[in-house]
Amino acid sequence: MSTQHSKAAAAYLRDEAVVTRHDQTFFAVRQKRDRMAQALPEWEQLRETADQIKRHTATHLAQYLEQFEANATRNGVHVHWAADAAEYNSIVYDILRSHDVKKVVKSKSMLTEECHLNSSLEAKGIEVVETDLGERILQMMQLAPSHIVMPALHVHREDIGDCFRSKIADYDEIAKGYAAISPEPHDENDPTFLTYVARMHLRRQFMEAGAGMTGANFGVAATGDVVVCTNEGNADMSTSIPRLHIVSMGIEKLIPDLSSLAVFQRLLARCGTGQETTVYTSQFRGPRPGGEMHIILVDNGRSEILGNPEHWQTLKCMRCGACMNTCPVYRRSAGYSYTYFIPGPIGINLGMLRNPKTYSDNVSACSLCCSCDNVCPVRVDLSSQVYRWRQQLDSLGRADEMKKFMSGGMSLLFNHPLFYKLALRLSPLVNWLPSSLLNSRFNPWASGHKMMKFPKKSFHELWKKL
Amino acid sequence: MEETMSTKEAILSRLRSNTRETYDMPSLKALHAITYPDPVEEFKTKAQTVGGARLLEAKKGDDLNALICQIYSDAGIIASNLPGVEAQLNPDTVAQAQDLETADVGVIQGHIGVAENACVWIPQTMKERAVCFASQRLVILLSKENIVNNMHEAYARIEQSDEYFCDYKFGTFISGPSKTADIEGALVYGAQAARAVTIVLF
Numbered sequence: 001m002s003t004q005h006s007k008a009a010a011a012y013l014r015d016e017a018v019v020t021r022h023d024q025t026f027f028a029v030r031q032k033r034d035r036m037a038q039a040l041p042e043w044e045q046l047r048e049t050a051d052q053i054k055r056h057t058a059t060h061l062a063q064y065l066e067q068f069e070a071n072a073t074r075n076g077v078h079v080h081w082a083a084d085a086a087e088y089n090s091i092v093y094d095i096l097r098s099h100d101v102k103k104v105v106k107s108k109s110m111l112t113e114e115c116h117l118n119s120s121l122e123a124k125g126i127e128v129v130e131t132d133l134g135e136r137i138l139q140m141m142q143l144a145p146s147h148i149v150m151p152a153l154h155v156h157r158e159d160i161g162d163c164f165r166s167k168i169a170d171y172d173e174i175a176k177g178y179a180a181i182s183p184e185p186h187d188e189n190d191p192t193f194l195t196y197v198a199r200m201h202l203r204r205q206f207m208e209a210g211a212g213m214t215g216a217n218f219g220v221a222a223t224g225d226v227v228v229c230t231n232e233g234n235a236d237m238s239t240s241i242p243r244l245h246i247v248s249m250g251i252e253k254l255i256p257d258l259s260s261l262a263v264f265q266r267l268l269a270r271c272g273t274g275q276e277t278t279v280y281t282s283q284f285r286g287p288r289p290g291g292e293m294h295i296i297l298v299d300n301g302r303s304e305i306l307g308n309p310e311h312w313q314t315l316k317c318m319r320c321g322a323c324m325n326t327c328p329v330y331r332r333s334a335g336y337s338y339t340y341f342i343p344g345p346i347g348i349n350l351g352m353l354r355n356p357k358t359y360s361d362n363v364s365a366c367s368l369c370c371s372c373d374n375v376c377p378v379r380v381d382l383s384s385q386v387y388r389w390r391q392q393l394d395s396l397g398r399a400d401e402m403k404k405f406m407s408g409g410m411s412l413l414f415n416h417p418l419f420y421k422l423a424l425r426l427s428p429l430v431n432w433l434p435s436s437l438l439n440s441r442f443n444p445w446a447s448g449h450k451m452m453k454f455p456k457k458s459f460h461e462l463w464k465k466l
Numbered sequence: 467m468e469e470t471m472s473t474k475e476a477i478l479s480r481l482r483s484n485t486r487e488t489y490d491m492p493s494l495k496a497l498h499a500i501t502y503p504d505p506v507e508e509f510k511t512k513a514q515t516v517g518g519a520r521l522l523e524a525k526k527g528d529d530l531n532a533l534i535c536q537i538y539s540d541a542g543i544i545a546s547n548l549p550g551v552e553a554q555l556n557p558d559t560v561a562q563a564q565d566l567e568t569a570d571v572g573v574i575q576g577h578i579g580v581a582e583n584a585c586v587w588i589p590q591t592m593k594e595r596a597v598c599f600a601s602q603r604l605v606i607l608l609s610k611e612n613i614v615n616n617m618h619e620a621y622a623r624i625e626q627s628d629e630y631f632c633d634y635k636f637g638t639f640i641s642g643p644s645k646t647a648d649i650e651g652a653l654v655y656g657a658q659a660a661r662a663v664t665i666v667l668f
Binding site: 025028040041042045046049052053055056059060061062065066069075076081082083087131132133134137150151152153156157160191192194195196198199202203206207231232233234236237240241243251256257258259260261262263265266275276277278279280281282283284285286287288289297299303304306307309312 | 480
């Protein structure tokens with residue numbers, strides 16, 4: 001029995017050029033992250049502090065949420081609470097409907113993906129425009145994100161060019177405008193040109209939209225502030241032009257104060273994309289003059305995670321994506337091989353916390369190399385958590401039958417020393433079997449590589465002779 | 467409203483009952499963040515390498531309008547509410563934020579510069595902050611005296627004094643022009659917001 005992940009990964013691996021490019025692209029980000037870490041002598045101290053602040057906040061979350069709400073309310077912000085995705089979606093819709101909003105511009109938010117906000121609003125006749133370039137490309141191509149920070153890096157420029165030409169109504173006019181400012185001939189799929197096309201297309205959306213939506217990288221309890229980090233400035237365009245601003249924030253995004261914010265601001269971009277900082281780190285304390293600001297605090301399972309002794313530390317995660325960039329399995333199988341919308345080490349764990357029966361296919365997507373644990377800025381024990389999920393597979397009825405059978409056999413062998421010694425003595429005989437049999441599909445030990453050769457002398461024998 | 471209250475109470479009570487062991491807030495005093503022998507020099511380097519901004523050093527008393535002309539000689543419409551800047555658009559008096567989209571150059575005041583990452587703190591000191599984002603290009607004025615080593619020092623200032631969170635309830639760190647690498651990882655300046663940024667150090 002293979003998992004959905006291993007089947008999808010096997011299909012993905014057939015195109016070697018695509019895999020290599022994906023692998024190298026994300027490993028380059030990992031290397032940029034390493035250079036950032038090495039440039040700061042206090043790096044490990046910073047991670048340790050971030051870990052401790054998040055542990056503290058997660059275990060005092062109720063009091064910090066109340067403090068946050070009180071401060072935000074005093075600043076003139078409307079604060080809402082949503083227990084689950086359905087309640088969240090209906091709160092957003094009610095706010096938009098009461099302002100008669102037809103079009104919303106929004107910056108990237110994994111929470112809105114988690115709650116399927118876009119399809120929920122579109123079903124009710126509200127146009128939703130993603131404004132992060134990667135997210136906008138995916139939305140136009142009707143694709144899901146393949147990574148939480150760099151969602152469209154797997155899409156090729158030719159396909160993006162085709163998409164823009166067929167879906168952006170005033171493409172020709174924009175292209176003419178580009179020729180006026182950059183008269184030199186260029187490829188029609190040149191990233192600089194395509195980014196210009198998207199810029200002009202999106203600027204129109206910002207002008208027309210009735211509301212701007214953002215996620216929240218951090219919520220600051222002591223001040224009631226919401227902090228949003230982007231490189232493109234799309235969250236700022238979304239909130240400085242339309243008068244209505246709606247923030248969607250998972251309750252675990254809270255941190256105590258501005259001193260803590262410094263710690264996390266320094267880690268987020270360095271870990272996520274290997275930059276010293278995002279271009280914009282914007283701090284929203286209240287509505288604009290003549291505007292309105294709403295914050296929706298979303299639970300959707302988070303309060304239950306806190307009670308899980310083995311997995312509560314996933315609540316520390318700040319969604320930087322570093323664990324994906326370093327993961328050898330993610331890099332070589334890409335986002336769509338995972339069955340949960342967040343891929344990589346953190347996605348495996350969050351999927352299992354969402355629904356272990358539905359998302360258990362992803363726990364095989366880990367070689368237990370532990371690299372993720374070592375890059376995580378808040379020191380979530382990602383690989384240990386994956387290991388623990390695997391121990392529970394049998395009780396979930398999701399264990400691999402073949403592996404169960406083999407474990408039974410090994411248990412028999414290891415519990416009977418005589419039997420074990422005999423098997424060890426006889427094992428080199430297997431080497432004499434014909435390769436066609438040894439390396440056939442009936443031998444799971446020879447899947448993906450050739451069957452090993454059994455050594456003539458066992459380690460025990462060698463050890464005794466030392 | 468009734469229902470909202472019950473959702474809130476339910477979430478808070480679940481959190482309280484699911485909290486097992488608790489952890490103390492660490493002291494941040496023990497964290498020795500990086501400092502530089504010359505933060506101003508470090509800021510100048512980082513602004514150009516990390517931020518991708520242009521840097522211009524000016525002397526107190528230099529003619530600001532002549533400087534802006536020199537930086538962006540082809541600028542048509544300038545947007546600013548800073549005293550002494552000759553602007554065609556004023557973010558305090560425009561009818562709506564959308565009007566600022568026509569600005570070629572926005573001129574704004576930075577209050578803190580951060581040496582470690584070239585971030586410049588821009589509190590909203592104008593009615594429509596779109597001037598900071600929708601303008602095609604940006605000129606940020608910054609005094610050398612306001613450059614700090616790192617983000618800890620910057621947020622400490624913001625935390626301690628009202629002057630860094632001014633009249634309006636917003637502030638942003640900007641480190642350079644808007645950029646993206648969403649198409650095949652190729653770095654392109656001028657994604658959604660300002661295409662170019664010049665920091666004028668006084």
